Amino acid sequence: MPYFISGVTADHNSLISRKVEEFRSLNGVDVFTRHRVDEVDAVNMRVKVVDLDSGGESWADYTRLLLATGASAVIPPLEGTDLPGVFPLRKLEDSLSIKEFLKSNRPRRAVIVGAGPIGMEMSESFRTVGLEVSVVEMADQVMPYMDGDLAARVQAQIEKEGVNCLLGQRVEAFEAGPDGALGKVITSGGELEADLALLAIGVKPVTDLATAAGVELGVKGAIRVDGHMRTSVPGIYAAGDCATTRNVLTGREAWVPLGSTSRKQGRLVADNMFGGDAEFPGVQGTAVVKAFDLTVGRTGLSGSEAVEAGFEPVEISMEAESLHAYYPGRGVMDLKLVADLPTGRLLGAQVVGEMSSVAEKRLDIFVVAIRAGLTADESQYLDLAYAPPYSTAVDVPVIAANLMVGKIGGKACSCNGEGLER
Amino acid sequence: MDKLVVIGGVAAGTTAAARASRCCKDAEITVFEQGRFVAYSG
16 A cells, blocks of 8 residues: 555555455455444344445344454544544555645655654655655664664665654644644654654554454454464454464464465365364564665564563674676675574574675565474575576675574584685 | 345455355355445445
């Protein structure tokens, strides 16, 4: 949606993978939009549905019920969040509202509340359409789920792109201007004149129907499911952003709402609801976001998360080039790798790299290595695809593994960022 | 007859409905979405 707002994606319909009519014709599935379920009667296995356009109510029987109610934007309990010009960005409708507001009100100054991934994407989006952009973040760094040193690289980049970063500040109120629409954002650090504000402080699971139906909730208030995506109530399943999952590294219940996970769970739960026996193994907290020309990603555990989970982490950081100097188009990336000292097992990786460095490819290599339980030692011999247009002869993940093996063994590494022995 | 009701039609809901229509052909499948759009990516 940030790319629809900036115009990279011209038509909002292209964000839609299948239309209501296609569900009918291709799948024989009846899809009713503008229909809200107001009640789940788990005893009689039926739901009460309200047609939001006609106001008509009806009951629909089920033998299996799937709660796929998603997550909604967190709206902070502050004055003025309902002013014209203050928007969340969660539903497709939100992006249409923002786009319409850009056209009708011609805002000049935007304030983004929250410097997480949505805040980063929308900073770029609003700069692309010519707005002045400030980002207000409570934490003392941007991208709070990244390590501080890597987040600082991201901050430097977005500031270079003209984004005003206000860290360690709390938004206190949104005030109307003379026209009745947003005029100012009041923060703990002062006042910002603003015509448009985006609320990007996070999302929360939508669980009101589940709770009313007696379904048990888990971590972060999400609907607790087992590996089969069954809730605590027989016949009721949950999947996607409303449901819990498990962290494959810590074994703990987790809530990591992401569209990629939702799609996998949706496919799996469909099989399980009709006799299948598939188990969703969990997630490892992989995420990637584009912040202007930077790719910012992580997977697995950070050093501090590893400590918290009972590991004894050891970390290496490196700056690397994606290609040898003799081939054009190389990019620079910063990479951090975390391993468990006693076992050598890889636990986590973080990258911040220029788009040209294809840092997400190196991140995904670590996604697989970590999931497979590889050690740093084993990762030194990954037979990665190599030719000069794609990587250095010793590619970044292997260099990182070399460095990690050296660090675990208490030896300084002798190779540079292109994998060449010094 | 199996009747699947799905509440929510963005990512998990629509994927499950489409998959269920393949793996359980005789089930009656209904998706209710309170918004105007379904099956979109954020």
